[in-house]
Amino acid sequence: MTANHGGERTGEQAGALASVRGPGGDATVPSVPALEVLDGDETVLAVEAGVVHAVVGPRSATRRFVDALSGAAGGRRRRRTAEVVRIAGTAVALASRAASSAAGIAVVTGGQAISWTQDVGDNVLLGNEHGSGVDGFGAAVRAALRFGRPGGDTRGSDRDRVVRALATVGLATEPTTAVAELTALERRLVELARAVAAGAAVVIVDESGAGLSTPERERWQTALRSVAATPRPSGTAPVVLLVTGTVTGLAAVASAVTLLGTGSGANGPRTLPVSDAADERRVLDALAVGLGSAAGLRGVDRTSDSARSCPDRDTRPTERTGGLRVEQWHASHPADAARTIVDGVSFACAPGEVLGLFGPLDSGVGEVLLSLFGHSYGATVRGAVAIDGETVDVSTMDRARAAGLLYTTEHPIRYDLAFLGGVPSSVSPTSLTRMVSTGLADGRRAYPATTGVNGLAAALPGAHRGPTAEQFTESLRSLLDTPARVVLLAEPFGDRRDAGAAERVALIRAIAASGRAVVVAGDDPSALVEVCDRVIAVRNGRVVGETRPDRDARGHRDAVLAVLDAMGGLA
Template identity: 55%
Template sequence: MDIHHGGESTGDLAGALASVRGGEATAPPESSSAMPALAVLRDGTPLLEVPFSTVHAVLGPVSALRHLIARLSGTAPAPRGVTRSSGSETVLVAGRPARLSSRAASSASGVAVVTAGQAISWSQTIGENVLLGSERAAGLRETVVRLLRGPSADRTSVEQSDAARIRRALRIVGLDRSPADPAGALSVVERRLVELARAVAAEASLIVIDDSGPALRADEVERWRQAMVEVARVPRAAGPAPGVLLATGAVTGLAGVASTATVLAVGGAHSPSIRLTPDSGEREVLEAMADGALALDAAGPAGARSWTPGTATVPTDRVSGTGLAVEHWTASHPADPERTVVDDLSFACAPGEVLGLFGPPDSGAGEVLLSVFGRSYGARTRGSVALDGAVADVSTTDLARAAGVLYTTEHPIRFDLSFLGGVPSSVSPDALTRMVRLGVADPRRDYRATTVPSGLVAALPGVHRGPDADQFTESLRIIADTGARAVLLAEPFGATGPPGSEDGRRRAERCALIRSLAASGRAVVVSSEDPAALAAVCDRVVAVRAGRIVGTVGAVGVADAERLDARAVIETMGGLA
């Protein structure tokens, strides 16, 4: 769900409210154990099923997951003048056709979406946030609801007090906080738990969890996972425990929270359901993710070396000698100096080498490059940068260029926010930091990085959108004529496409240009969430999660070696995130 976070506004509350409103008034009758909470059918054949009382993981690239979440939440864009629908597929929630024309219609069908802590009303208490959109205060609405439910409905939940519902929901998700506490006091993981408690209080049949967003510490990850397991275990007042659909890119540890999984490819194809157990399943998920990544890869040559389990290595020591060396680099979120995005990260890239940093937005992979270039990302940054053994001053973009460091991207990191009156804007990380310092933007907001402007922002004149595809390709050619000794490229590959297509041709050309930059003696560092493209063009790839390097593929100091394997890149990350 897209909410433009800025000053507290009616629009913010309306967006959060729409994610839960209406589900109770049209809640389905008690379901049998054979009826799934969610069924996506094509010509009567199940593509995706989420049973009640289970956590089912759906994994894939960020773009595919966001499309699925948008469809189920009723926010998927439709052609102008055409009513939104679920497309050619049939979506059933608790056995009934789901209306997905809007957030309110989706919620009325029994769907609740948890947005990784973004849909929080900061002017209200924890308890008020839990009940947001499903309050049961006496009045016309409550009277109508009771009449519609009829005498056969479960009156225990109807007559339950708001206070009891809040306590029950908070207890189920494991949040030991007073409902009277202000929402502004919540930590990152507690924001997620409050949103999850809201879905519990709304008695949703299907809870869709967007697991992207701010990285959690190891102890917070365990707390969050246990909350999801508990929600899928405790029965609702009017039926079995809800089905939980977990949209994630991470495979490591997935068997500890989900019982089954489905993998989506970039094109939206579904893998067969994969059963997860403590001893098996995760390897099969990784292989399905690799197959999906390779299926649409048109960039690299055939004949990549074969991949076997265990080829990924542990993080290597930093490279000594000439080239680019980034030491102990740390950068915070632009709006929150206390929230670390790049966490004491060190890497080096020799002249003639292409080094890949693999990770989606907010992983630290792209953020470290932008923060190194003129400290253009982060309310706080620290660490050192050296070129050919000498310390380089990269404190401003001009000084970074003068030192020989150049950064460019087709898809700049942006943050959406609303000014007073709800006017949307799309700002750079550096601008967001300044706005927070000036008091224009609220530092409590969970601003999520994006490389694609929201639909409304994209329609506004004057909004920065970065270069178009041809302009960016030309910029890669121009770099060869500059004095840059280290080139930092963020998401440079462009759209995938079959061989011979315009996208496929452009993608292959960019890969060739990146290799030529390295061949000219420059150190080239590329960040991307595309494992197949990184494997095609890089000599080494390091996987970055929660701001730290979690694994490395490829040999140190061996440029122009045999092409890497996307399967190994995915394995070293333990997924796509």
């Protein structure tokens, strides 16, 4: 199998990121779910064929879930747990992306896995061509797509599969259309059509929910419902798993929601039906209860050196003046100055205060902090920044540091490119801006942000991976000894199950207690409630709500729900 990821051919090793080859001819046993995921004796997920089933939770939890089913986690996760995945009652081994693909699992990445050097038809067939694959066969396939079926040639069936798949997802375009002519939504639909053409038994749609207008979202949801309702060549409909950060509006597309990363036992995983707005509210309530009870960020070991240096602090608002003030902050996408990612965000953070920015990956919260630190994000950045009442220049990292502003993260924002035989490389936002301006990268591409390395690069020596958990924790410790007046932290909590998570919370509190203004961006409302004095909700680059967690009077669970309500739902 050959396949494409991030825009170019990557071959067998990375193939399943972008495409799948369905198992072909498998028959679903009526008495068992089409998909089951078990962890020991606990059923994580059980879904019938022919439905859209949503999976919601903190990004750390949903990322692990997608990695496990796509084979991206390799055999590591299964060696640590008793996890079993069954498709139509048959246990499948998902020790690699290729194994996941062979089992009939497709991962749709929201338009990221598109080859810009090939047209719509070629993209739909990537990794699923009849014959020997793209390398020795691509020209003939393209000829068949453009000029019709040669007599008796199997290439005609490829064209038929493309046409049927495009019709299933509701994309009325010719297979010969260049993908550069498509909108961002239409490129998503092409990737979804690839899973349909492959005959996938399980279609995992990994999306954050941001970046689509209301009409676009309705069209996308219609396409997902259509895929779930359309029988595969084997005669059974697929399972469509929508892994999303959006609860509000799920009733329009999904029949049920499974909550991940919300504790254990009675608190999770938990599956609830969604048929109307009232059901969506019950999902939010259950999510808040589960997140509010999840362990991992409390119980700091007070005997440790780090704990002794991190005293508990008074979480009431400080009376000191100064701190950080940001006014009308705007930042564009690093590859496209016309595409706004941070749209007029304004906020203030006083000395001794921890301010949370809450939002999923595509909300813009990470981009707010990165663009503030030396304009390290965005082809264009504008707005005003004041520290301790004085307007400061943060247009370069050196100037930001000189002004007393520091930034750190365990999960840096990256963008996938492809060079030298199609091997993907991850680059930083500033590198992407520079490469587009010099013509080394195509500014027409979508370049969605990611906080994890791409599939093949993860296996390459020397590939960028960001700091280890311990290195990041050490960077937090070192902040206590810097002259910084403002500290910006993006996704600082790590894995909630990690014993070091509680120490990080204590370190963040200690940094603020030393008189600094601390701004924390994250997608886990429970973690933000644990450490923040105020939380601002950000959606599509705009501030949409604010709340002050009242842990003492209302309890942690209600404080989490207040954060979700500030967002208007987990979006």
